[in-house]
Amino acid sequence: MIRVENLHKYFGKLHVLRGVTNHVSRGEVVVIIGPSGSGKSTFLRCLNLLEMPNEGDIYIEGVNVVNHGANRVDINKVRAEVGMVFQSFNLFPHMNVLRNITLAPVLVKGISEDQALKEALALLERVGLSEKAEAYPSQLSGGQQQRVAIARALAMRPKVMLFDEPTSALDPEMIGEVLDVMKDLVSDGMTMVVVTHEMGFAREVADRVLFMDGGVIVEENTPSELFSNPQNPRTKAFLSKIL
Amino acid sequence: MIASTLRFLWENKMFLLAGAWTTVQLTAVSVALGTVIGTVVGIGRISKNKVISLAAAAYADFLRGTPLLVQIFLVHHGLPAVVSRYVPGFHITPFISAITALSINSGAYVSEIVRAGIQSIDKGQMEAGRSLGMTYWQTMRHIILPQAFRRVVPPLGNEFIALLKDSSLVFAIGYNELMTRGRLLMTKYFMFFETWVAVAIIYLCMTMAVSRLVRFIERRMAVDDQS
Ligand SMILES: Nc1ncnc2c1ncn2[C@@H]1O[C@H](COP(=O)(O)OP(=O)(O)OP(=O)(O)O)[C@@H](O)[C@H]1O
Ligand SMILES: [Mg+2]
Numbered sequence: 001m002i003r004v005e006n007l008h009k010y011f012g013k014l015h016v017l018r019g020v021t022n023h024v025s026r027g028e029v030v031v032i033i034g035p036s037g038s039g040k041s042t043f044l045r046c047l048n049l050l051e052m053p054n055e056g057d058i059y060i061e062g063v064n065v066v067n068h069g070a071n072r073v074d075i076n077k078v079r080a081e082v083g084m085v086f087q088s089f090n091l092f093p094h095m096n097v098l099r100n101i102t103l104a105p106v107l108v109k110g111i112s113e114d115q116a117l118k119e120a121l122a123l124l125e126r127v128g129l130s131e132k133a134e135a136y137p138s139q140l141s142g143g144q145q146q147r148v149a150i151a152r153a154l155a156m157r158p159k160v161m162l163f164d165e166p167t168s169a170l171d172p173e174m175i176g177e178v179l180d181v182m183k184d185l186v187s188d189g190m191t192m193v194v195v196t197h198e199m200g201f202a203r204e205v206a207d208r209v210l211f212m213d214g215g216v217i218v219e220e221n222t223p224s225e226l227f228s229n230p231q232n233p234r235t236k237a238f239l240s241k242i243l
Numbered sequence: 244m245i246a247s248t249l250r251f252l253w254e255n256k257m258f259l260l261a262g263a264w265t266t267v268q269l270t271a272v273s274v275a276l277g278t279v280i281g282t283v284v285g286i287g288r289i290s291k292n293k294v295i296s297l298a299a300a301a302y303a304d305f306l307r308g309t310p311l312l313v314q315i316f317l318v319h320h321g322l323p324a325v326v327s328r329y330v331p332g333f334h335i336t337p338f339i340s341a342i343t344a345l346s347i348n349s350g351a352y353v354s355e356i357v358r359a360g361i362q363s364i365d366k367g368q369m370e371a372g373r374s375l376g377m378t379y380w381q382t383m384r385h386i387i388l389p390q391a392f393r394r395v396v397p398p399l400g401n402e403f404i405a406l407l408k409d410s411s412l413v414f415a416i417g418y419n420e421l422m423t424r425g426r427l428l429m430t431k432y433f434m435f436f437e438t439w440v441a442v443a444i445i446y447l448c449m450t451m452a453v454s455r456l457v458r459f460i461e462r463r464m465a466v467d468d469q470s
Contacts, residue, residue, distance in 0.1 A: 048374055050370055050373065050374060076373075076376050076377070076378055077376065079373060079374055079375070079376045080375070080376025081376075082374075083374075084371075084374040086367060086370070086371065086374075088365075088367050090365070090367035090368060090370065090371035091371075092368065092371070092372075092386055093390065094389050094390050094393070103375075103377075103385060104372075104375035104376060104377055107377055107381050107385070108375065108376040108377055108381075109376075149371075152375070153374075153375070156375055156376060
């Protein structure tokens with residue numbers, strides 16, 4: 001589904017990704033953990049080309065989406081198929097919840113307003129926010145905003161969903177409602193790559209956990225193996241701090 | 244003095260008010276065109292394309308760094324002097340010159356306002372739009388600019404007020420607005436003090452009216468805007 005080969009990313013002189021290689025299968029749930037600054041967000045942002053890698057390839061369903069040399073792709077088309085949920089929600093504050101959800105499908109996919117509206121209402125029901133359809137983002141709690149953000153991404157019917165610390169900006173009592181929505185997606189078979197500090201979530205739903213440090217994937221394993229039996233000393237050190 | 248000024252104002256009210264009305268129209272049209280120019284130039288200034296961003300910066304720097312009066316003369320006398328070499332009989336009316344010079348000038352100031360407005364919008368908004376597959380321009384048009392425009396209403400209002408006052412400079416090319424009419428009255432009656440106090444009072448009323456209007460619009464938007 002997603003194959004990443006030898007990905008490198010520089011910010012000026014700063015070498016942030018130093019050769020990341022991995023493969024995410026269809027329906028797989030991959031959790032990425034690692035210390036701050038290790039390149040988790042940068043890696044995720046490369047997957048939907050919010051950052052252009054300087055070197056290496058990303059194949060989404062067999063198609064190389066990295067622009068270099070002869071390889072030219074329509075970035076917008078790639079992004080339309082890869083949903084992204086941000087730590088800070090990034091809802092559009094000047095639009096109500098429904099409009100937040102329907103805007104992109106109408107503009108990008110050209111589906112009719114009516115159809116978009118119907119799908120948006122179904123998605124809102126799915127994330128448990130039907131009664132907030134007409135509300136504006138500022139009238140919602142953080143947890144509700146993040147659920148709308150998830151619905152907004154889903155409205156594009158993405159093949160993969162990327163989550164960058166989706167619960168880190170939330171008050172503790174709201175984390176559960178967002179994780180529940182994500183678990184619902186997992187049980188639906190969605191392919192997901194999630195950067196998170198929620199180890200309980202990782203343990204429960206992840207097929208695989210990647211530990212990143214210093215711009216590379218240091219170690220990967222099933223959650224139970226990685227958490228109970230880490231091999232690399234850096235993984236051990238990191239886990240001993242957070243578990 | 245006060246009494247004679249008021250009497251002077253009253254006796255010439257139609258003449259002066261007609262000039263004031265011309266000033267308002269001139270300013271409104273120029274700010275409207277200036278807003279269009281300023282939006283284009285302001286977006287150009289944040290372009291990743293170096294040629295575009297440099298050209299936009301040069302435009303703004305030139306117009307903000309030279310006197311408006313020079314620009315008015317340049318448009319009114321300089322332009323025809325060059326163009327008529329290629330287009331014989333090319334003629335430009337004070338009306339066209341005034342609007343052109345003022346819009347181009349205000350476009351430079353508005354570009355600065357628009358640029359700051361766009362840059363004040365959280366980067367996450369552009370990223371959210373792009374991550375949904377929307378193009379740069381779709382995101383600009385539907386996400387960034389609508390939010391930016393709400394924020395630039397107060398500075399745009401100030402620009403309107405500044406231009407309303409600066410528009411008096413077009414008397415120099417004989418455009419028949421308030422300032423020009425003031426000068427006509429001065430040479431007719433030689434009541435220097437009364438004339439200019441009267442003209443000043445009218446400008447003051449106009450700028451105060453505009454600033455009230457801006458505050459009203461701001462309040463209205465605060466009500467509409469739930470964010
Ligand atoms: N746009 C950018 N320009 C310059 N440097 C950047 C940029 N984005 C990230 N970096 C740097 O790249 C490094 C990796 O950042 P990244 O956000 O990927 O880390 P992270 O693993 O997500 O960390 P965190 O857990 O704090 O979110 C950091 O040193 C960061 O300062
Ligand atoms: Mg991060």
